[in-house]
Amino acid sequence: MKKQQKKKPVKYIILILLLAVIAVAGVWTAFHIKEGRKETTTVISKTTLEKVLDISELSTGKAVYHGIAHVYDLKNDERVLYHVAYDATVKAGIDTDKIKIKIEKEAKKVTVILPEVQIQDIDVDMGTLDYMFESKRSQTESVSKDAYQAAIADVTKECKDNEEIKDLAKENAKNVVKGVLGTLLAQQEEAYTLEVK
Structure with missing residues (x-):
């Protein structure tokens, strides 16, 4: 019983860390896409x-x-x-x-x-x-x-x-x-x- 209780908190910690990494990657990607758009804006003529x-x-x-x-x-x-x-x-x-x-x-x-x-x-x-x-x-x-x-x-x-x-x-x-x-x-x-x- 004690072994199963210890594994659950480890699984939750790994899951939380994985979600944090995905969130940071998403924010980083969105920031760079937004920056890229600003650089390629066409001048209206x-x-x-x-x-x-x-x-x-x-x-x-x-x-x-x-x-x-x-x-x-x-x-x-x-x-x-x-x-x-x-x-x-x-x-x-x-x-x-x-x-x-x-x-x-x-x-x-x-x-x-x-x-x-x-x-x-x-x-x-x-x-x-x-x-x-x-x-x-x-x-x-x-x-x-x-x-x-x-x-x-x-x-x-x-x-x-x-x-x-x-x-x-x-x-x-x-x-x-x-x-x-x-x-x-x-x-x-x-x-x-x-x-x-």
Whole structure:
């Protein structure tokens, strides 16, 4: 009985010493991590922020478009030879080289002005082309090529006037820029506000 009672206090002492060592190591590590952060703070400048956003094109909107294009007779542009149903993927975004950044040091404010959203890529899925011919004579060797060109022209025209795709892409671009620059600004010793237009 006496041997078991002596072992318990020794176990508690070892446990307390072990916890003390872990606590000291944790405090030491936290102190050095904090010191390391202070040394690597980036100075806010227009050039620094531009480099962070230097990715040429930023695609921020993607939509799948289902359309029907019409292929006309080359000799009579009012006569429809056939119709083609298709699926296309449309990507919209901004040219990051045209982003304007304004820094107001006294007000501790960064303003980012995004350029106009552009349609960056249109991809018609050839596997989805489905034809409806007006006559059997319209079934020529160039059907696929002509149908593809008609689908590209149709979706390009439709997207040019579609403000929803552009609005979605603009909102997504704002969120991306806020996420990227917001993280950088949060690491500064002095707090900056960020406005993205």
